[in-house]
Amino acid sequence: MLSIVAEQSGDVVYLHADLAGLEALEKAISSLRQRVEKGECEDSHLFSESWGGAELTESMLLQEQSSGCRQVHHLKLYGWTQDWAHKHGLSKDAP
Incomplete structure (x- = not known):
């Protein structure tokens, strides 16, 4: 579950994960880091099944449902070097 x-x-944003979900997220982050x-x-x-993937599950707590939370179906992770982060205005010292 992820x-x-x-x-x-x-x-x-709330992230719910079991061991397999944490391992999948860790693998994606580790690959980006490398x-x-x-x-x-x-x-x-990472996509939910509704969006053609299998990495994200579609589940939420009852209180999240009742408060109008929305399921995230696509998580896009970026790995940036300092130069690229600066170039795209993402670093703290960006103009």
């Missing part, structure tokens, strides 16, 4: 739920406002260490900027995609 389920991501966002509040209606988008201000808060690429960034080589100076490469890459991205990774």
